Amino acid sequence: MAGRAILVTNNPTFLSRVPAGVExxxxxxxxxxxxxxxxxxxHQGWRxxxxxLYGNFRPHQQPYRSLLLLPPASSxxxxxxxxxFLEEALQLYQSPVSRVRQSLxxxxxxxxxxxxxxxxxxxxxxxxxxxx
Amino acid sequence: MAxxxxxxxxxxxxxxxxxxxxxxxxxxxxGVVGPGMALKGALGNEAEIVATFICGDxxxxxxxxxxxxxxxxxxxxxxxxxxIAGPAFNAGRYGTACASVCAAVKNALDIxxxxxxxxxxxxxxxxxxxxxxxxxxxxxxxxxxxxPALARVLLKQLKGEALGAPAEEGLLEKGIRQNMFYxxxxxxxxxxxxxxxxxxxxxxxxxxxxxxxxxxxRPPVADMRTARIALVTSGGIxxxxxxxxxAASSAQNxxxxxxxxxxxxxxxxxxxxxxGYDQTYANQDPDRVLPVDVLRDLEKEGAIGSLHPVFxxxxxxxxxxxxxxxxxxxxxxxxxDAQVQAVILTST
Amino acid sequence: xxxELHKIAIRKxxxxxxxxxxxxxxxxxxxxxxxxxxxxxxxxxVEAELAHPGxxxxxxxxxxxxxxxxxxxxxxxxxPGWIGDVETVGQGKTLVLEGAAVLTTGRLVAPQExxxxxxxxxxxxxxxxxxxxxxxxxxxxxxxxxxELEAVYRRAGFRAAHYLAACCxxxxxxxxxxxxxxxxxxxxSAFPGLPKVAYLYMLQSQGLLHDTWVxxxxxxKILPTMISPTEVMDGAIISGNCVSACDKNSTYTxxxxxxxKSLYAHHGKDINFVGxxxxxxxxxxxxxxxxxxxxVKLARMLxxxxxxxxxxxFGNPDADLIMNCWKAERAGIKTVLITDEYAGRxxxxxxxxxxxxxxxxxxxxxxxxxxxVLPPMQKVIGEPATADVIAGGFFGSLREDGSMxxxxxxxxxxxxxxxxxxxxxxxx
Numbered sequence: 001m002a003g004r005a006i007l008v009t010n011n012p013t014f015l016s017r018v019p020a021g022v023e024x025x026x027x028x029x030x031x032x033x034x035x036x037x038x039x040x041x042x043h044q045g046w047r048x049x050x051x052x053l054y055g056n057f058r059p060h061q062q063p064y065r066s067l068l069l070l071p072p073a074s075s076x077x078x079x080x081x082x083x084x085f086l087e088e089a090l091q092l093y094q095s096p097v098s099r100v101r102q103s104l105x106x107x108x109x110x111x112x113x114x115x116x117x118x119x120x121x122x123x124x125x126x127x128x129x130x131x132x
Numbered sequence: 133m134a135x136x137x138x139x140x141x142x143x144x145x146x147x148x149x150x151x152x153x154x155x156x157x158x159x160x161x162x163g164v165v166g167p168g169m170a171l172k173g174a175l176g177n178e179a180e181i182v183a184t185f186i187c188g189d190x191x192x193x194x195x196x197x198x199x200x201x202x203x204x205x206x207x208x209x210x211x212x213x214x215x216i217a218g219p220a221f222n223a224g225r226y227g228t229a230c231a232s233v234c235a236a237v238k239n240a241l242d243i244x245x246x247x248x249x250x251x252x253x254x255x256x257x258x259x260x261x262x263x264x265x266x267x268x269x270x271x272x273x274x275x276x277x278x279x280p281a282l283a284r285v286l287l288k289q290l291k292g293e294a295l296g297a298p299a300e301e302g303l304l305e306k307g308i309r310q311n312m313f314y315x316x317x318x319x320x321x322x323x324x325x326x327x328x329x330x331x332x333x334x335x336x337x338x339x340x341x342x343x344x345x346x347x348x349x350r351p352p353v354a355d356m357r358t359a360r361i362a363l364v365t366s367g368g369i370x371x372x373x374x375x376x377x378x379a380a381s382s383a384q385n386x387x388x389x390x391x392x393x394x395x396x397x398x399x400x401x402x403x404x405x406x407x408g409y410d411q412t413y414a415n416q417d418p419d420r421v422l423p424v425d426v427l428r429d430l431e432k433e434g435a436i437g438s439l440h441p442v443f444x445x446x447x448x449x450x451x452x453x454x455x456x457x458x459x460x461x462x463x464x465x466x467x468x469d470a471q472v473q474a475v476i477l478t479s480t
Numbered sequence: 481x482x483x484e485l486h487k488i489a490i491r492k493x494x495x496x497x498x499x500x501x502x503x504x505x506x507x508x509x510x511x512x513x514x515x516x517x518x519x520x521x522x523x524x525x526v527e528a529e530l531a532h533p534g535x536x537x538x539x540x541x542x543x544x545x546x547x548x549x550x551x552x553x554x555x556x557x558x559x560p561g562w563i564g565d566v567e568t569v570g571q572g573k574t575l576v577l578e579g580a581a582v583l584t585t586g587r588l589v590a591p592q593e594x595x596x597x598x599x600x601x602x603x604x605x606x607x608x609x610x611x612x613x614x615x616x617x618x619x620x621x622x623x624x625x626x627x628e629l630e631a632v633y634r635r636a637g638f639r640a641a642h643y644l645a646a647c648c649x650x651x652x653x654x655x656x657x658x659x660x661x662x663x664x665x666x667x668x669s670a671f672p673g674l675p676k677v678a679y680l681y682m683l684q685s686q687g688l689l690h691d692t693w694v695x696x697x698x699x700x701k702i703l704p705t706m707i708s709p710t711e712v713m714d715g716a717i718i719s720g721n722c723v724s725a726c727d728k729n730s731t732y733t734x735x736x737x738x739x740x741k742s743l744y745a746h747h748g749k750d751i752n753f754v755g756x757x758x759x760x761x762x763x764x765x766x767x768x769x770x771x772x773x774x775x776v777k778l779a780r781m782l783x784x785x786x787x788x789x790x791x792x793x794f795g796n797p798d799a800d801l802i803m804n805c806w807k808a809e810r811a812g813i814k815t816v817l818i819t820d821e822y823a824g825r826x827x828x829x830x831x832x833x834x835x836x837x838x839x840x841x842x843x844x845x846x847x848x849x850x851x852x853v854l855p856p857m858q859k860v861i862g863e864p865a866t867a868d869v870i871a872g873g874f875f876g877s878l879r880e881d882g883s884m885x886x887x888x889x890x891x892x893x894x895x896x897x898x899x900x901x902x903x904x905x906x907x908x
Contacts (some may be wrong), residue, residue, distance in 0.1 A: 029896065049765060049766070050764055051764075051795075051796040051797075051799055053798075053833055054763040054794070055686060055687075055797045056686075056721075056724035056794065056795070056797070058822070058889075075351070076351075077349075077352070080349060083349070085799065086766070088834060106766060110699075117689065119590070123687040123763055124763070125687060126687060126762060126763060126767075131766050253720070270646060290756065297906065305907045307828065307907060307908075308826065308827040308907065309831060309847050309848040309907060310906055310908050311850050311888075311903055312905070312906055313902045314902050314905070315902070316902065317738055317906060318738075318845050318899025318901065319738035319739040319741065319898060319900070320738070320742045320745075320817055320899070321791075321819070321899065322817075322843040322899055323743055323816075326751075326788055326816040327675075329786065329816065330675040330786045330814055338844045339905060340842075341835035341840070342835055343835070344835070472703070
């Protein structure tokens with residue numbers, strides 16, 4: 001594999017736990033911002049390693065999203081499947097008619113934020129380990 | 133005492149005239165007009181059409197809110213217990229008018245409303261969640277079937293009876309998911325459904341998955357500096373006067389226009405044929421919808437090889453998917469024959 | 481493989497000096513039960529309460545539900561890998577206290593739901609308002625790490641369930657049901673002319689609090705494999721899934737898997753039920769591709785004509801469901817899918833996060849976003865802090881009169897994608 005994988009996330013607790021061989025890009029903002037940033041990279045040829053809607057959480061139940069992206073293949077073409085999953089996920093997060101608002105990290109009490117960040121890391125664990 | 137019903141129809145069904153009379157302003161006539169006769173028969177003694185509201189289709193399209201308010205006012209004045217609009221079959225502007233007045237009256241007066249439209253009528257997608265819409269054929273040949281269904285659905289509502297499943301009532305689905313308790317647990321329903329599917333017997337899925345036309349993205353253009361780029365729009369940009377008579381909604385055709393030597397789409401030389409949105413800004417500067425000016429700049433800078441000297445245009449407003457697909461196939465073929473490498477598609 | 485389920489029908493629970501069943505009443509020695517569970521050094525305190533159908537009782541957050549079972553005869557013990565050894569189960573005789581359940585509750589992480597109302601409108605939606613429940617409320621000692629804590633609660637539920645059944649070994653069953661699962665050679669030649677059908681059983685396997693275990697093995701680490709339906713009845717598959725109460729498959733619903741029940745009911749009449757394939761729902765996309773292709777390959781090796789595919793959870797698993805569906809259909813295997821929906825409170829949003837044209841036969845266990853108002857109950861068993869979470873809008877809202885407005889998602893087993901309930905969805 002040419003180049004390093006990138007973890008695009010709005011979960012800052014990844015910063016102090018940088019998985020080996022992975023560049024961590026922590027974004028400000030909500031889950032939607034992480035999804036959008038990953039989507040933009042997929043258009044530049046990066047490939048998604050994990051499903052973006054991991055975890056049995058709805059947009060208001062988990063403010064963090066992390067997307068592991070693998071370096072572009074030599075063809076440079078956008079990976080249709082990565083794009084499909086990200087667009088489906090974004091639709092859920094962007095839906096103007098979504099009845100329940102999505103939550104942002106800042107909306108949550110500290111204890112909840114800590115647990116959400118932990119679960120986010122846990123659910124990414126297997127995908128991060130699969131790199132090795 | 134019979135329920136009092138007000139009926140909404142367009143200029144054509146009122147016998148005033150066709151497209152040439154589509155601008156006529158609203159009028160209210162007491163009693164039945166046009167298809168109201170058939171409805172009167174179907175409603176029997178239980179309900180009576182006390183007034184008919186008539187409006188030209190273009191007039192409605194250009195004054196939606198004002199005319200809807202007038203319909204509400206008329207319903208109030210005639211102390212209507214309910215509103216029937218149409219049937220409008222596959223007539224796009226008329227169908228949208230019928231569905232909008234139903235929604236307006238329902239919201240303002242909270243009385244039963246109903247209309248009848250063809251499945252692909254643009255009024256369906258706009259208002260299916262808000263109002264009951266009887267499924268009608270695509271032309272007035274379906275009048276005989278639509279009228280009794282309209283009467284039945286309206287009377288049921290007037291009597292406070294709950295409407296059954298869409299298929300039973302002859303209604304188009306609202307597209308809203310609702311929970312219910314079935315006779316059997318889900319597992320048994322699944323096994324029974326599989327048995328039917330294996331036998332080739334008809335079965336009804338409990339959830340119809342949306343089916344999308346997926347288009348596999350093409351690889352990027354290798355070298356834009358040598359590429360021939362075409363412009364195609366469903367935003368309705370046409371030479372002034374709309375020479376191919378592309379309809380403002382439910383388009384039946386597309387146009388092909390030469391722009392050799394044209395560097396800017398000027399007001400008065402080009403316009404939009406598209407209905408359903410405020411045309412002011414598109415007509416002021418048609419480049420806002422079809423960016424010929426910017427592409428000419430890019431051509432001059434050498435960022436693109438050339439702008440294809442022909443553009444294609446149609447109107448997306450309520451145009452049937454099947455029609456749009458056939459336009460797309462034909463336009464694609466012509467672009468390919470002209471060795472165009474990439475296309476910029478614009479909408480409204 | 482042949483398994484007999486010896487069922488004692490339980491209609492009432494009571495505390496008493498000796499644990500045992502008599503006249504459909506399960507008497508439980510509370511001290512004995514609690515001290516057994518406190519043998520685990522990670523537990524500081526265990527409270528046990530009884531809740532019966534019709535009681536004005538609310539239980540939350542309910543983690544798992546377990547049916548009391550134990551082996552009477554045959555190799556191994558129920559819940560292999562958790563109670564006793566990892567010996568293969570699914571043969572011999574198993575005792576079942578039908579109508580009873582152990583419900584576990586205790587704090588794990590902040591966002592938790594899982595409501596069981598024993599009466600009122602909420603009771604209509606959960607299978608556990610119809611069972612007589614022994615509710616265990618756990619408090620851990622300080623400093624137990626989250627993975628371990630989840631396992632501690634999980635194991636305690638199995639130990640309690642096993643204990644209750646084991647104390648009734650001498651009691652006479654009310655009914656005996658026999659389930660045969662013959663060797664492949666026999667199964668394949670049985671019922672010529674009937675279509676061969678298998679069950680593709682998807683297991684939640686996304687990670688912490690989203691796990692399922694097969695003989696003690698983490699399901700995210702398995703390749704899809706075959707399992708006998710009788711092994712499932714003996715608890716070879718257990719739940720470590722603590723999130724999304726409505727569509728997590730509890731251990732109770734695993735051992736009572738209704739898809740297996742229905743396939744047996746039609747076996748030899750309309751279909752030849754030849755096998756169960758388990759597969760997972762991992763987060764990693766490469767795993768999804770591998771597992772779906774491999775599971776469909778197993779179905780092809782069995783030569784089946786049809787598959788019932790059940791999902792667990794929503795979002796990420798929708799992608800697995802869809803891959804399983806189209807890969808099977810394109811291999812010439814007809815499918816029916818069991819899922820649930822997240823169509824928004826008004827039912828107007830898209831129900832699933834993925835779709836395919838091949839998915840033309842779906843059974844749905846209902847829209848999990850439908851809102852329901854739960855009136856106050858006289859007694860609440862569990863952790864009151866959870867009410868704050870509900871009040872915080874995570875799963876609904878707490879009203880001034882003490883009633884709660886929640887989505888069905890918060891109710892335990894409400895939209896079971898094993899198709900446990902009669903609820904479903906339709907389009908208006």
